[in-house]
Amino acid sequence: MNILPQELRGAATCLSGAGSIHNLSNQAILFGKRGVLVHGASLAAHGVLQKIQQDMSAGTDCLFWQHPGGEPTLAQLEELLEAARKHGAEWIAAVGGGSVLDIAKACAGMFHQPGTVVEYHDGAEPSRKSLPLLAAPTTAGTGSEATPVSVLTNTETGVKKSFRTKDMYAKVVILDPVLLQHCPSHVLTASGMDAITQAVESYTSRHATWYSRELAAMGFELLANTLPLAFAERNETGSISEERAEALLYGSYITGVAFSSSRLGVVHGLAHPLGARFHVPHGVCCGICLPYALELNRDSVQKLYTQLCDILGEDLIEWVRQQLSAFGMENPFSGKTLADTDAVVEEILVSGSTKANPVTVTEDIARDLLKKILA
Ligand SMILES: [Fe+2]
Known part of the structure; x- marks a missing residue:
């Protein structure tokens, strides 16, 4: 058995511990002022979303995009991509469960790519770099924050599959137990x-x-x-x-x-x-x-x-x-x-x-x- 995989990649930075989510804004701003934060509906329930909004308002221009729920689809990804491109995002952040992390990761991966998301879901290799992704899971979990994989469903064909690129690892992972x-x-x-x-x-x-x-x-x-x-x-x-x-x-x-x-x-x-x-x-x-x-x-x-x-x-x-x-x-x-x-x-x-x-x-x-x- 090999000791190491042939290629070892992963998040550049992993912050952990209670309260570590409050580093999200100062980590994000390292990549630029403008970004999109993807989250689920439940994030507002215990005041977490409001605190993150407060943190972000102190120096970033952050668009908050709520995932509609369920497992992520290509149609949802197209909507998110359009919003992120219109906003001129320099980074994508995700605070949520596996679906939120996966769709945000796909958005970061697809942001600069030409062509349609269907082509990449069908296996085309992305030729351009991803946007920086910051990921904070609120479930344990899919492990999506640690992988370059996004699982999405094409609702027109019914095909649910993962697509991956070497470039889709999160740049920053935040593991805050309070979120769970x-x-x-x-x-x-x-x-x-x-x-x-x-x-x-x-x-x-x-x-x-x-x-x-x-x-x-x-x-x-x-x-x-x-x-x-x-x-x-x-x-x-x-x-x-x-x-x-x-x-x-x-x-x-x-x-x-x-x-x-x-x-x-x-x-x-x-x-x-x-x-x-x-x-x-x-x-x-x-x-x-x-x-x-x-x-x-x-x-x-x-x-x-x-x-x-x-x-x-x-x-x-x-x-x-x-x-x-x-x-x-x-x-x-x-x-x-x-x-x-x-x-x-x-x-x-x-x-x-x-x-x-x-x-x-x-x-x-x-x-x-x-x-x-x-x-
Ligand atoms: Fe799984």
Whole structure:
């Protein structure tokens, strides 16, 4: 196994700790005065948005753009791009969950590119540099703040896929646990299962290096040990303690750093087409598909599987099933029929995540996985 990935890239600056979000404006102004801050509706709920607006008003000319919600689409990206270009943005900031981070990242990546966003979603290589991106996650998480990947859906074709360029890493990442403390329970569990899946898939990926595996193991430990406790605490008290929010946020981030070089596995190959067909949140897709993928992979990565069980102190597949049940996360695909199975199989097989899976996923395996998940 290689010690390092062939190319190691990432955020130039990562600030962390309670209150670190208040560095956003002084970091942004290093890239210029004019910028766009993308956020979700929930940011206003506990006064965070108002405080950021105050910070920004002291020296930047910042346009605030609220993401309409749901998973990001190419049509939303076109709207955001138009607003950012009209504003003459010199940087893009994102404070929000994975959808907010992904659409802001795509906006930064596409800002200077000629042509349409559809061309790049279909695979065209961007030829021009990205705008600087500053990213502060409010969920833990997709790990989007750590990766050069943006997952967007073309609602006209129904295709949900990721696109990546080497240039789309955030220049500045801010990990402030205060932003996570009021995360709604269903978002906490869905994004948490996404992060745990990413840790497992990065750990067992065929492209793993010593570097990515160490980070994925630490990410897995932080996330798996904290998520059930944070969920119980959120339900009992209405918020998550700073200490647990920090563990989840850091666990999600370092997992993102890990899989940005190691890639993932077949769960992510399944989650995109299934999520797009049945309108199921990404984290729920991941959590539901994870035990099936682990059953497929367990024997081929026996030592790694045992190491993850040792971190938990119990069997990983059993543990995942227990968490899904405790979180009330039922299989939303059960009993459903796909109208275009062949297209879904094709999307699974061409996915870069599927190609990183430790067991080579053939057409028969993909069909078998779908049959079990939809049973
Ligand atoms: Fe994911």
